[in-house]
Amino acid sequence: MRSVPLRANLLYVPALIIFAIFIAYPLIRGFGISFTSWDGFSPQKHFIGVDNYLRLFTDSTFGHVVLNTFIYGVGSTVLQQVFGLGLALILRKPTRRSGILRAIIYLPALVSPVIMGTMYYLLFQYNDGALNDLVGLFGADKVAWLNNATVAIIIIVLVNSLQFMGISMVIYLAGLHSIPAMYYEASTLDGAAGWKQFLHITAPLLWPAFTASVVLNLINGLKLFDVITVLTAGGPGYSTNSVSTLISITYFDSQNAGYAASMGVVLFAIIVVFALIVNSSFSRLNPEAD
Amino acid sequence: MPMFTKRASKIVLGVLIAVAVIAQLLPFYISLTTAFKSRTDLSSRLVPPHTLYLGNFAEAINDGGIFRAILNSLIVTGGGTLLVLVLGALAAYPLTRLRTRTNRIVLALILVMMMVPPLSILVPLYSMLVDIGGINTYWGITLTLVAEHLPLAIFMYSAFLGSVPYSLEEAAALDGAGLFRRLYNIVFPLLKPVTASVAILAGVPIWNEFALSVYILNDQSVRTIAPTVSTFFSQSTSNLGAASAASLLAFVPILLVYLFLQRYFMEGAAAGAIK
Amino acid sequence: MKKVWLISAAAIVASSTLALGGCSSGGSGGASGGSGHATIEVETDMGSGTPELKALTSIAKEFESTHKNITLKLVPGTGETNYEAAIKVRLAAHNPPDIWMTHGWSVLRYGQFLAPLQDESWAKNLNPALKPAMVDEKGNLFALPTDIDVSGIMYNADVLKEAGIDPASITSWSAFDAACAKLKAEGISPLYVGGKSMAAAVADRLLPGGFSDSALKKMKSGTFVAKDFAKTLKLIANWKQAGYLNPDYSSANQTTMGDALARGQAAFEMGPTSIVNTAHSTNPKAQFGFIPIPSIDDNDTFLVAGERTAFGASKTGKHLAQAKEFLTFLAQPANETAMSAATASAPGLTNAKETKGILSSSFATYVTEKSTPSVPYFDRVYLPDGAWVPLGNAIDSVITGQSSVDAATQMMQQTYESLSAQAKANS
Numbered sequence: 001m002r003s004v005p006l007r008a009n010l011l012y013v014p015a016l017i018i019f020a021i022f023i024a025y026p027l028i029r030g031f032g033i034s035f036t037s038w039d040g041f042s043p044q045k046h047f048i049g050v051d052n053y054l055r056l057f058t059d060s061t062f063g064h065v066v067l068n069t070f071i072y073g074v075g076s077t078v079l080q081q082v083f084g085l086g087l088a089l090i091l092r093k094p095t096r097r098s099g100i101l102r103a104i105i106y107l108p109a110l111v112s113p114v115i116m117g118t119m120y121y122l123l124f125q126y127n128d129g130a131l132n133d134l135v136g137l138f139g140a141d142k143v144a145w146l147n148n149a150t151v152a153i154i155i156i157v158l159v160n161s162l163q164f165m166g167i168s169m170v171i172y173l174a175g176l177h178s179i180p181a182m183y184y185e186a187s188t189l190d191g192a193a194g195w196k197q198f199l200h201i202t203a204p205l206l207w208p209a210f211t212a213s214v215v216l217n218l219i220n221g222l223k224l225f226d227v228i229t230v231l232t233a234g235g236p237g238y239s240t241n242s243v244s245t246l247i248s249i250t251y252f253d254s255q256n257a258g259y260a261a262s263m264g265v266v267l268f269a270i271i272v273v274f275a276l277i278v279n280s281s282f283s284r285l286n287p288e289a290d
Numbered sequence: 291m292p293m294f295t296k297r298a299s300k301i302v303l304g305v306l307i308a309v310a311v312i313a314q315l316l317p318f319y320i321s322l323t324t325a326f327k328s329r330t331d332l333s334s335r336l337v338p339p340h341t342l343y344l345g346n347f348a349e350a351i352n353d354g355g356i357f358r359a360i361l362n363s364l365i366v367t368g369g370g371t372l373l374v375l376v377l378g379a380l381a382a383y384p385l386t387r388l389r390t391r392t393n394r395i396v397l398a399l400i401l402v403m404m405m406v407p408p409l410s411i412l413v414p415l416y417s418m419l420v421d422i423g424g425i426n427t428y429w430g431i432t433l434t435l436v437a438e439h440l441p442l443a444i445f446m447y448s449a450f451l452g453s454v455p456y457s458l459e460e461a462a463a464l465d466g467a468g469l470f471r472r473l474y475n476i477v478f479p480l481l482k483p484v485t486a487s488v489a490i491l492a493g494v495p496i497w498n499e500f501a502l503s504v505y506i507l508n509d510q511s512v513r514t515i516a517p518t519v520s521t522f523f524s525q526s527t528s529n530l531g532a533a534s535a536a537s538l539l540a541f542v543p544i545l546l547v548y549l550f551l552q553r554y555f556m557e558g559a560a561a562g563a564i565k
Numbered sequence: 566m567k568k569v570w571l572i573s574a575a576a577i578v579a580s581s582t583l584a585l586g587g588c589s590s591g592g593s594g595g596a597s598g599g600s601g602h603a604t605i606e607v608e609t610d611m612g613s614g615t616p617e618l619k620a621l622t623s624i625a626k627e628f629e630s631t632h633k634n635i636t637l638k639l640v641p642g643t644g645e646t647n648y649e650a651a652i653k654v655r656l657a658a659h660n661p662p663d664i665w666m667t668h669g670w671s672v673l674r675y676g677q678f679l680a681p682l683q684d685e686s687w688a689k690n691l692n693p694a695l696k697p698a699m700v701d702e703k704g705n706l707f708a709l710p711t712d713i714d715v716s717g718i719m720y721n722a723d724v725l726k727e728a729g730i731d732p733a734s735i736t737s738w739s740a741f742d743a744a745c746a747k748l749k750a751e752g753i754s755p756l757y758v759g760g761k762s763m764a765a766a767v768a769d770r771l772l773p774g775g776f777s778d779s780a781l782k783k784m785k786s787g788t789f790v791a792k793d794f795a796k797t798l799k800l801i802a803n804w805k806q807a808g809y810l811n812p813d814y815s816s817a818n819q820t821t822m823g824d825a826l827a828r829g830q831a832a833f834e835m836g837p838t839s840i841v842n843t844a845h846s847t848n849p850k851a852q853f854g855f856i857p858i859p860s861i862d863d864n865d866t867f868l869v870a871g872e873r874t875a876f877g878a879s880k881t882g883k884h885l886a887q888a889k890e891f892l893t894f895l896a897q898p899a900n901e902t903a904m905s906a907a908t909a910s911a912p913g914l915t916n917a918k919e920t921k922g923i924l925s926s927s928f929a930t931y932v933t934e935k936s937t938p939s940v941p942y943f944d945r946v947y948l949p950d951g952a953w954v955p956l957g958n959a960i961d962s963v964i965t966g967q968s969s970v971d972a973a974t975q976m977m978q979q980t981y982e983s984l985s986a987q988a989k990a991n992s
Binding site: 332353 | 608610611612613614615618638640641642643644645646647648650651654655657658659660668762818819820823828837839840842843846847848849
């Protein structure tokens with residue numbers, strides 16, 4: 001019935017070629033490295049089969065770091081939805097003031113995460129950190145914010161969420177604007193208000209925006225790298241590493257590229273499985289569907 | 291009583307917004323005070339500088355070559371964003387309008403491309419770029435970053451196109467318009483509203499990219515902003531003042547572009563969510 | 566709406582034509598030779614605007630003015646930890662720079678990629694203190710050192726003076742501990758360590774004092790001496806327990822070390838002497854010095870000396886002859902003097918002049934007058950390549966209380982053994 005010719009499929013071929021050359025091919029080569037004991041720079045590469053993968057299962061550091069990665073991924077996703085949706089609801093009216101406020105909320109998302117991380121390092125630093133200067137004004141002792149693993153992990157999640165909550169806010173604003181005003185008018189006539197209105201009208205209609213925002217934040221959160229490197233470099237010990245930062249340390253510093261490559265494969269698998277599960281279960285949960 | 295609760299909730303909301311605004315502006319404030327103080331100024335980062343010290347900006351410009359870096363970033367981001375928009379719109383069309391089994395799989399695979407950790411491809415990618423002569427070239431870094439951000443564009447364009455009724459095109463099809471005519475006259479104009487959003491969401495990460503460009507762009511004449519700012523951090527010492535000054539200078543162009551596109555950004559994203 | 570579309574399209578087209586123009590003019594990069602002209606890429610880990618990069622830049626300009634057929638392209642380092650990764654990625658892709666800084670690894674890590682330089686005219690002037698670390702068993706020298714990193718325990722002289730501590734009196738660890746107790750009572754971090762990157766550097770300076778000569782021989786031939794290794798960890802664990810270490814240990818780095826020393830928030834530090842340069846640039850009024858490091862068992866003291874700023878040339882470089890030519894130029898006494906002055910340390914060649922720097926008086930006392938013996942960096946000689954990070958982690962786990970001294974020693978032993986096996990398999 002539809003008259004879109006099959007040859008229209010040629011239109012995605014250029015994109016596929018670029019993916020094949022610049023992502024898929026290097027990815028497969030990287031997969032190959034994971035079966036070697038390569039040091040990452042010497043010409044010698046020794047094939048060692050699946051040893052690296054077997055080692056991952058018994059490596060308690062890796063297990064711990066995978067857990068951290070989930071905390072970073074899920075933690076920032078949750079915070080970004082809460083902040084993003086909250087701000088979108090507060091700033092939904094298109095006034096001049098809310099326009100300015102939206103722009104301010106969005107500003108950090110325009111900055112490179114390495115640079116933003118550095119500015120936050122200057123905030124949380126022990127000596128001369130801005131926050132400790134404030135603490136000092138109240139006569140209290142300086143706090144070593146980044147030296148307690150739990151506190152440092154919370155700070156990392158918070159910094160990442162604050163930087164990118166503007167993007168979630170915009171996605172939700174878009175969703176809110178697409179809800180026809182008459183829905184609200186009708187429900188107000190029915191006597192529904194506030195929370196009830198949100199639950200029955202806003203939330204269901206926001207579901208597509210919600211799914212998109214969650215999946216995007218999750219992918220980026222699970223890949224988190226720059227902020228951690230700048231704030232704690234994975235320390236104290238290995239306690240604040242994500243899989244990405246551990247890969248970097250293992251690849252370049254410990255000179256165990258083969259092992260690092262196997263971590264990369266596992267991280268990729270984790271992201272794919274997790275994101276696809278979330279995506280499909282959210283689509284199934286969609287209150288709007290049928 | 292309702293009057294009171296309304297007022298109270300207004301105050302609470304106001305406080306929440308104020309906290310959010312302060313939190314978002316604080317890093318910029320710290321970078322400003324750091325950029326305008328000399329290295330020997332030991333005052334707190336919260337205290338504004340006594341005098342506006344401009345030495346850090348001179349270092350950012352002369353030693354760091356930040357203007358050249360900004361130009362390089364404009365070139366890479368301009369070219370990269372254009373490619374992402376064009377290739378993304380082209381790819382989204384068949385993937386939305388021809389929902390065959392193969393195309394569903396292709397779309398899923400494209401989304402999977404978004405999930406590849408940059409470090410997993412770094413070394414093989416670099417080696418390949420060496421082999422094809424793409425190191426220290428604009429095209430090498432641009433195509434790499436296009437590959438990285440194209441999935442998002444395809445994702446957004448196809449979500450948007452999926453919400454646009456096919457009937458608009460049908461009329462043209464009945465008139466006997468060819469595929470390219472239809473794309474050019476009907477589909478692309480339809481995509482306009484969401485294009486500002488795609489440009490910002492894909493363009494800003496290209497502007498800020500560090501993880502791969504720090505390796506691929508080694509030559510100062512092609513180096514972009516983030517790797518250039520990082521030259522103020524070395525193994526032995528960090529020049530925070532110059533790094534802050536360079537970051538601030540590099541922030542100006544992206545801020546201007548954002549402010550210019552902001553209106554269409556919101557509008558477009560809104561259009562994108564109509565189902 | 567229409568207008569916006571037009572404007573952005575125009576902007577994009579304009580920038581992409583710029584991009585194309587850039588491709589044809591700026592493209593290719595690297596070592597494109599032909600007709601006798603050579604471009605030599607010199608990759609360094611020096612930050613933009615640092616005195617050492619400025620010194621190198623002006624030497625390079627001078628070289629270019631007398632060697633019209635050679636262009637030098639200096640590349641500054643990117644980031645605290647990125648330099649090594651950058652070099653490794655380039656080596657993996659068989660695309661190394663013509664010349665790169667070896668920062669202590671000219672033999673162990675980069676030796677197989679570098680051209681031997683022992684037959685160059687300047688090689689006979691190599692500072693003898695650098696020989697153990699920079700000349701391999703076969704007599705190969707792979708890099709030109711422009712300075713030598715002689716270091717002990719660095720201190721802020723003003724802080725010690727105020728606390729009534731005479732640094733010269735600290736010749737044993739018990740004297741050091743007594744000084745630390747005094748400083749701690751004054752609210753100063755007695756010993757400040759940047760755990761982000763400098764834990765292994767501290768170990769490198771303490772370990773030689775814990776090993777007997779026979780144990781060192783064993784370490785060199787592939788047997789790990791756990792008993793002697795544990796002594797250093799115990800020393801550090803005791804400092805931690807007594808509260809002599811800085812509370813921000815794990816988030817501090819080399820720059821914060823410099824700042825803390827400059828501002829008198831810290832009294833003692835161990836690491837490369839470039840930390841004192843950072844401290845001096847932050848607080849030019851403060852006085853700094855260093856004392857030799859005590860041994861753990863007896864009353865000897867020693868200094869640690871090793872390769873820092875050194876330049877090797879890729880043995881596969883298209884323009885190796887021209888690269889060597891530049892190294893020879895760099896090795897001229899005047900240039901060597903200028904480079905070592907920029908890092909405020911002693912020159913790496915004996916025919917260069919020592920410039921009076923921030924640490925001159927300590928240098929005069931302990932190196933020139935008392936001729937304190939100097940030992941090489943421990944890990945370069947007695948540990949296999951790749952042990953630097955695990956070594957830092959061992960220190961880290963003891964300081965942060967994640968493992969006991971025994972557990973950390975055991976961890977290190979395992980690493981030592983597996984890396985030694987890996988090195989054997991590769992050679």
